[in-house]
Amino acid sequence: MIKIENLHASIEGTEILRGINLEIKAGEVHAIMGPNGSGKSTLASVLAGRDEYEVTEGSVNFLGEDLLELEPEDRARAGVFLAFQYPVEIPGVSNINFLKTAINEIREKRGQDPLSAKDFLQQVKEKSALVELDGKLKNRSVNEGFSGGEKKRNEIFQMAMLEPKFSILDETDSGLDIDALRVVADGVNKLKTKDNATLVITHYQRLLDYIVPDFVHVLYKGRIVKTGDKNLALELEEKGYDWIKDDAGVTA
Amino acid sequence: MSETLAIKNKDHFLAHFRNLDFSFDVDFSKTKREEAEKWVKKLDFPTSKTEYWKYTRVNKLIKGDYRMDFPEGEIDIDLSVPSKNCIVLVNGYFSKELSWFSAEKGVNFSSLSDAKENSSIIQKKFATLSKDQDEIFAAVNTAYHQDGAFLHLEKNAVASEPLYIIHISDSESALSNPRNLIIMEEGSEAKVVLKTISTQKGTSFTNMLTEVFVDRNANLEINKVQEEGEQDYQIACEQVEQKKDSHFKINTFTLNGALVRNNLNIDLLGEHTETWLNGLYLLQGKQHVDNHTHVFHREPNCVSHELYKGIMDDQSTGVFNGKVFVHREAQKTNAYQSNANMVLTDDATINSKPELEIYADDVQCSHGSTTGQLDEEALFYLRSRGMSEKSARAVLLNAFAADVVEHIGVESVKEEIEAFIDSHYQGIK
Ligand SMILES: Nc1ncnc2c1ncn2[C@@H]1O[C@H](COP(=O)(O)OP(=O)(O)OP(=O)(O)O)[C@@H](O)[C@H]1O
Ligand SMILES: [Mg+2]
Numbered sequence: 001m002i003k004i005e006n007l008h009a010s011i012e013g014t015e016i017l018r019g020i021n022l023e024i025k026a027g028e029v030h031a032i033m034g035p036n037g038s039g040k041s042t043l044a045s046v047l048a049g050r051d052e053y054e055v056t057e058g059s060v061n062f063l064g065e066d067l068l069e070l071e072p073e074d075r076a077r078a079g080v081f082l083a084f085q086y087p088v089e090i091p092g093v094s095n096i097n098f099l100k101t102a103i104n105e106i107r108e109k110r111g112q113d114p115l116s117a118k119d120f121l122q123q124v125k126e127k128s129a130l131v132e133l134d135g136k137l138k139n140r141s142v143n144e145g146f147s148g149g150e151k152k153r154n155e156i157f158q159m160a161m162l163e164p165k166f167s168i169l170d171e172t173d174s175g176l177d178i179d180a181l182r183v184v185a186d187g188v189n190k191l192k193t194k195d196n197a198t199l200v201i202t203h204y205q206r207l208l209d210y211i212v213p214d215f216v217h218v219l220y221k222g223r224i225v226k227t228g229d230k231n232l233a234l235e236l237e238e239k240g241y242d243w244i245k246d247d248a249g250v251t252a
Numbered sequence: 253m254s255e256t257l258a259i260k261n262k263d264h265f266l267a268h269f270r271n272l273d274f275s276f277d278v279d280f281s282k283t284k285r286e287e288a289e290k291w292v293k294k295l296d297f298p299t300s301k302t303e304y305w306k307y308t309r310v311n312k313l314i315k316g317d318y319r320m321d322f323p324e325g326e327i328d329i330d331l332s333v334p335s336k337n338c339i340v341l342v343n344g345y346f347s348k349e350l351s352w353f354s355a356e357k358g359v360n361f362s363s364l365s366d367a368k369e370n371s372s373i374i375q376k377k378f379a380t381l382s383k384d385q386d387e388i389f390a391a392v393n394t395a396y397h398q399d400g401a402f403l404h405l406e407k408n409a410v411a412s413e414p415l416y417i418i419h420i421s422d423s424e425s426a427l428s429n430p431r432n433l434i435i436m437e438e439g440s441e442a443k444v445v446l447k448t449i450s451t452q453k454g455t456s457f458t459n460m461l462t463e464v465f466v467d468r469n470a471n472l473e474i475n476k477v478q479e480e481g482e483q484d485y486q487i488a489c490e491q492v493e494q495k496k497d498s499h500f501k502i503n504t505f506t507l508n509g510a511l512v513r514n515n516l517n518i519d520l521l522g523e524h525t526e527t528w529l530n531g532l533y534l535l536q537g538k539q540h541v542d543n544h545t546h547v548f549h550r551e552p553n554c555v556s557h558e559l560y561k562g563i564m565d566d567q568s569t570g571v572f573n574g575k576v577f578v579h580r581e582a583q584k585t586n587a588y589q590s591n592a593n594m595v596l597t598d599d600a601t602i603n604s605k606p607e608l609e610i611y612a613d614d615v616q617c618s619h620g621s622t623t624g625q626l627d628e629e630a631l632f633y634l635r636s637r638g639m640s641e642k643s644a645r646a647v648l649l650n651a652f653a654a655d656v657v658e659h660i661g662v663e664s665v666k667e668e669i670e671a672f673i674d675s676h677y678q679g680i681k
Binding site: 048049071072073075076077081082085087088090091092093098099101102103105106123141142158162 | 626629630632633634635636637638639640641643644647648650651652654655
């Protein structure tokens with residue numbers, strides 16, 4: 001589904017991603033772990049199309065298209081979704097109206113008719129139930145005054161509404177209590193099919209008990225330095241990152 | 253500018269009025285014209301040294317070549333006004349053909365010239381608020397106004413529908429001095445829409461003055477929509493007086509115009525009044541908009557709220573100067589003032605100066621001014637959900653303007669402004 005090759009990206013002259021290679025196939029779940037500042041969110045942002053980052057080398061092929069050439073909205077329309085680590089608050093913009101506009105713009109691009117108000121509301125009802133998003137939150141301004149956990153639920157609610165092919169969840173588990181974690185993870189699992197793929201960024205093995213990954217990668221200083229199965233996450237939980245840093249032999 | 257050049261420019265401008273014949277006018281109005289003409293002769297046009305006009309150059313307004321005739325022929329325009337009452341003025345003159353009324357008890361709505369002939373209250377009020385002795389543009393309006401709208405609500409009368417006053421600049425280089433008078437007697441209620449539009453592509457200059465009397469316990473809302481052409485000049489002045497327990501709200505929307513200056517002066521003469529001043533200016537190209545507001549708290553226990561917001565694109569320039577003056581007697585005053593600006597390019601500028609001048613000790617007053625850019629993170633967030641950049645921008649700008657738009661009490665005007673913002677910013681990259 002997505003093939004990332006030798007991806008280099010920098011911001012303000014500092015190279016953050018230093019040659020990422022990663023292929024994710026339909027139906028797979030990949031997890032990326034790694035110390036703070038290693039470039040996990042940067043990778044997510046570059047894939048979603050944030051233009052502050054300059055891609056200096058490499059390529060990303062998404063379903064046969066050169067993803068890096070697309071505008072953020074066209075990536076979303078092609079089926080890329082990013083659940084942000086820090087979802088932004090947008091006062092004055094209704095959570096529900098903006099989603100409706102977005103969905104209908106996507107449908108228009110795909111040559112589909114706009115969703116009727118009734119169908120849209122039906123979907124909102126179903127999908128918000130999936131992540132137990134409080135009814136009140138749907139009608140408020142986007143993320144405004146939401147608690148940390150509510151913001152994360154709202155991200156997964158949007159993911160459910162947009163039905164992406166490839167989702168990146170950037171630390172969706174941080175800020176969630178145990179019950180909320182289970183609810184959100186269940187939601188993500190329900191959205192999983194053999195035709196879509198998920199990239200989960202996390203610091204905690206705990207999440208991976210619920211969303212079981214096929215592969216776990218360790219990102220360190222802008223490179224994937226180790227790849228394994230779900231047991232790698234357990235090992236990291238136990239031993240930390242030091243042994244990998246030594247293994248990788250990467251110097252600052 | 254040298255003194256001789258200034259005199260030359262003034263002479264050039266005043267020459268436009270030389271051949272006007274006001275002999276048809278009623279006596280009290282003629283007297284007012286003569287008094288005002290004396291001030292016109294005495295006063296100078298403002299320069300960069302005039303504090304009140306510091307950021308707005310009027311030279312090009314004065315130097316223009318204008319015409320002042322009533323337009324011949326049909327005016328091709330669909331006003332689509334959802335009201336039973338609409339007064340249309342064309343190049344400063346009253347257009348009987350384009351206006352329509354339906355009688356309502358206690359609501360007197362007519363042209364100013366009709367009212368001068370038929371109304372007795374007008375003699376006591378006309379040209380008593382306008383500051384002809386201080387402001388040359390006010391004096392010019394009093395001396396040379398062609399016609400205007402007159403609205404008089406009798407005691408406890410309620411206007412069931414919004415009353416529209418529409419001024420059309422219909423001739424290229426029309427110079428118009430429309431003059432309006434609104435008298436709200438005790439306990440009366442009305443909503444007014446005051447709109448300025450243009451059907452020509454040249455440069456016209458509209459110098460409009462509106463005097464407003466809001467008597468005890470009366471309630472008036474004015475929605476001012478400025479939508480002239482992108483070459484047009486406008487100076488608009490509202491001179492307002494509020495008595496005890498009255499409510500007054502004015503919402504100013506500046507949607508177009510090359511140079512627009514708004515002078516809004518509100519005098520609070522009784523206790524327990526409430527006043528709202530809201531404004532939204534959406535500028536592009538080289539447009540220049542200057543909002544000057546003065547609120548004078550003279551009596552205790554009054555509240556004034558002021559909220560002005562601007563979105564500045566391209567090389568546009570905005571000026572906001574809001575002054576709240578709290579007199580020594582005006583204890584327990586609540587006065588809030590805020591000006592927020594969104595600057596979309598490096599070349600757009602805003603001069604924002606909220607001012608509080610307080611001489612009473614037991615008051616609650618606050619003022620603030622902010623200038624920012626479009627939130628890039630929010631823009632990216634919306635786009636990452638599949639929204640085009642255009643609509644994401646429109647959505648964010650609409651959200652920014654929303655708390656001003658919310659103040660509009662006339663539903664059709666509210667929809668019009670929202671639609672304007674949507675289409676306006678969808679068009680921009
Ligand atoms: N706008 C920026 N300007 C300069 N440096 C930046 C900027 N954004 C990110 N960085 C740097 O890039 C590096 C990678 O940041 P990134 O957010 O991708 O890390 P991360 O792996 O997601 O960390 P965390 O686990 O804390 O979320 C960090 O050193 C960070 O300081
Ligand atoms: Mg991160």
